[in-house]
Amino acid sequence: MKFASRLVNFDVAPGDPYRPMATPIYQTATFEQVHADSFGDYDYSRSGNPTRKVLEDQVASLENGTRGFCFTSGMAAITTVTHLLKVGDEILADWDLYGGASRLFARVLNRSGITVRYVDASDLHSVAASITPATRLIYAESPTNPLLRVLDLKGIADIAHAHSALFCVDSSTMSPYLQNPLDLGADIVLHSATKFLCGHSDVTGGAIVVKDPALADEIYFLQNAEGSALGPFDCFLLLRGLKTLKLRMDAQQSNAQAIANFLASHPNVPSVHYPGLPDHPGFDLQQRQARGGGAVLSFRTGSPEAAKRIAEKTQIFRISVSFGSVNSTISVPVKMSHASIPLELRDERALPEDLLRLSIGIEDLGDLLGDLDKCLNEI
Numbered sequence: 001m002k003f004a005s006r007l008v009n010f011d012v013a014p015g016d017p018y019r020p021m022a023t024p025i026y027q028t029a030t031f032e033q034v035h036a037d038s039f040g041d042y043d044y045s046r047s048g049n050p051t052r053k054v055l056e057d058q059v060a061s062l063e064n065g066t067r068g069f070c071f072t073s074g075m076a077a078i079t080t081v082t083h084l085l086k087v088g089d090e091i092l093a094d095w096d097l098y099g100g101a102s103r104l105f106a107r108v109l110n111r112s113g114i115t116v117r118y119v120d121a122s123d124l125h126s127v128a129a130s131i132t133p134a135t136r137l138i139y140a141e142s143p144t145n146p147l148l149r150v151l152d153l154k155g156i157a158d159i160a161h162a163h164s165a166l167f168c169v170d171s172s173t174m175s176p177y178l179q180n181p182l183d184l185g186a187d188i189v190l191h192s193a194t195k196f197l198c199g200h201s202d203v204t205g206g207a208i209v210v211k212d213p214a215l216a217d218e219i220y221f222l223q224n225a226e227g228s229a230l231g232p233f234d235c236f237l238l239l240r241g242l243k244t245l246k247l248r249m250d251a252q253q254s255n256a257q258a259i260a261n262f263l264a265s266h267p268n269v270p271s272v273h274y275p276g277l278p279d280h281p282g283f284d285l286q287q288r289q290a291r292g293g294g295a296v297l298s299f300r301t302g303s304p305e306a307a308k309r310i311a312e313k314t315q316i317f318r319i320s321v322s323f324g325s326v327n328s329t330i331s332v333p334v335k336m337s338h339a340s341i342p343l344e345l346r347d348e349r350a351l352p353e354d355l356l357r358l359s360i361g362i363e364d365l366g367d368l369l370g371d372l373d374k375c376l377n378e379i
């Protein structure tokens with residue numbers, strides 16, 4: 001079956017005698033055991049829950065992996081991946097990371113003796129030159145957020161594996177409809193399910209998918225041992241949102257492409273970052289390893305004041321952190337999603353202060369363009 005069919009044709013309720021069309025919410029913490037000395041399929045929802053199992057299997061299937069795991073947030077998923085490491089191990093990360101990941105790496109991981117070093121992972125030579133015998137994990141997003149740099153996932157995976165390191169890709173900006181990092185050699189694909197997987201701004205969640213059974217066992221162990229699994233109702237909402245992933249993404253991506261084209265030709269916009277634009281440095285690579293530029297883009301406005309004015313003037317684009325919702329949103333990354341980056345790293349990264357990030361929704365394209373045009377002409 002093709003992706004569109006797989007989104008709605010899967011076993012939504014394994015073993016259920018009533019054959020429901022939607023997955024029931026097993027809102028129960030415990031399951032009665034028949035015997036005192038053996039468990040059934042489920043015993044305690046931290047360890048396993050039928051609603052979560054359906055979601056985890058579906059996410060695993062959409063990412064072409066073998067096992068999936070859903071967490072209370074994207075950050076809980078990232079935290080779990082870092083717990084695969086031990087004292088003395090090192091993470092080599094691309095420098096353009098989600099603010100929360102930077103904060104976790106700088107201010108939490110340092111407490112457990114794990115070092116994080118940053119590299120420009122869009123340059124494979126830098127990655128190869130920076131990896132050391134202590135590097136246990138290479139960690140990156142692609143396209144990165146908010147600068148939409150495109151990383152060569154296959155190239156990085158090859159370098160990681162030549163040094164017996166794992167490669168984890170945060171693919172939140174793409175969703176499994178547009179990109180499948182496991183097919184490109186990544187060991188772990190991770191999502192903030194809060195974004196495109198959910199699509200409706202009504203769930204905070206995270207997902208991890210892997211292929212390797214031993215790695216899957218380790219992640220399951222951590223999910224259960226740390227108690228970070230997603231609850232049944234949120235799993236239900238995610239299952240519901242996921243069914244329209246292709247419809248949403250198609251509409252959002254097509255709007256985003258048109259908006260990127262519009263911004264690229266607007267006299268008041270110095271530059272646009274969108275990997276669906278042919279003059280984007282990562283355009284060819286994105287064409288090869290993904291299926292479009294996605295629905296997140298950013299652009300410079302000339303000054304921090306202009307960025308603030310535009311964000312506050314828009315009518316349809318709501319000022320909001322996060323992305324991937326059916327609603328279009330606008331944000332000032334340095335002040336919002338990336339404000340949690342530790343100061344010393346923020347200098348190094350030098351995220352432009354006049355940068356605005358847009359997440360494009362499913363609204364009418366003319367309305368979106370009209371809204372932006374009006375604001376840009378008034379700055």
Ligand SMILES: *Cc1c(COP(=O)(O)O)cnc(C)c1O
Nearest residue numbers: 073074075098170172192194205
């Ligand atoms: C939002 C986001 C996260 C964190 O996810 P939460 O669900 O907010 O915890 C991680 N990575 C990326 C790329 C994100 O955009």
